[in-house]
Amino acid sequence: MYRLPGLDHWRGLLALCLVLLGLQQASAAALIQAKAWLAPVLIEQAWKRSLNRGGAAVKPWPWADTWPVARLSAPAQGVELLVLAGDSGNALAFGPGLALASARPGTAGTTVIAGHRDTHFSFLAKLVEGDLLQLELPDGAVRRYQVGGVRVVDAARETISMLGSEETLLLVTCYPFDALWAGGGLRYTVGALPLASVSCSSCDRWSL
Numbered sequence: 530m531y532r533l534p535g536l537d538h539w540r541g542l543l544a545l546c547l548v549l550l551g552l553q554q555a556s557a558a559a560l561i562q563a564k565a566w567l568a569p570v571l572i573e574q575a576w577k578r579s580l581n582r583g584g585a586a587v588k589p590w591p592w593a594d595t596w597p598v599a600r601l602s603a604p605a606q607g608v609e610l611l612v613l614a615g616d617s618g619n620a621l622a623f624g625p626g627l628a629l630a631s632a633r634p635g636t637a638g639t640t641v642i643a644g645h646r647d648t649h650f651s652f653l654a655k656l657v658e659g660d661l662l663q664l665e666l667p668d669g670a671v672r673r674y675q676v677g678g679v680r681v682v683d684a685a686r687e688t689i690s691m692l693g694s695e696e697t698l699l700l701v702t703c704y705p706f707d708a709l710w711a712g713g714g715l716r717y718t719v720g721a722l723p724l725a726s727v728s729c730s731s732c733d734r735w736s737l
Contacts, residue, residue: 598634600612604661612627613627615628616641621643625642631689631691635664635672636696646702646704653702656700672723677720685714703715
């Protein structure tokens with residue numbers, strides 16, 4: 530005669546399921562940590578290969594949809610970051626991203642680099658007028674800029690013009706920095722001009 534499994538049997542199955550679930554969660558967490566550690570290493574290696582190849586685009590891993598295009602430095606804040614191609618969510622997960630529609634660094638127009646307010650671009654809150662920024666390009670050229678000022682803009686009401694005869698660097702992140710929820714319409718922008726061309730009249734447009 531068939532007998533229903535006892536309570537101990539069901540307890541054993543439940544314990545086994547909980548152990549397997551715990552192992553799955555631990556494996557997923559370990560994988561995330563491994564990616565967080567490995568990605569910067571691979572991106573740095575891709576950047577070095579790009580420099581060695583005269584600026585050729587080098588993907589950090591075969592299936593990556595982005596690659597390093599510049600090294601951004603803020604000496605006063607002790608910040609040095611590799612900038613990736615594109616400002617999509619995938620690219621911004623690994624570092625600040627160069628907007629593909631913006632001007633190429635070192636040319637006329639506005640070069641827009643975006644980053645997350647709570648990770649790579651949290652240092653923007655500490656930048657002040659007169660601070661120096663530096664962009665190292667894949668061909669080995671170095672561009673130096675001076676911060677002209679900062680602005681908080683509503684992305685729904687104001688767009689960034691990429692055109693112009695003047696070379697401009699614009700760093701952009703979400704605002705406010707301590708917001709509990711991401712996705713608001715406000716943007717914190719830091720404008721900078723090439724060091725040789727900075728003037729007070731040029732800086733006024735970024736003053737709060």
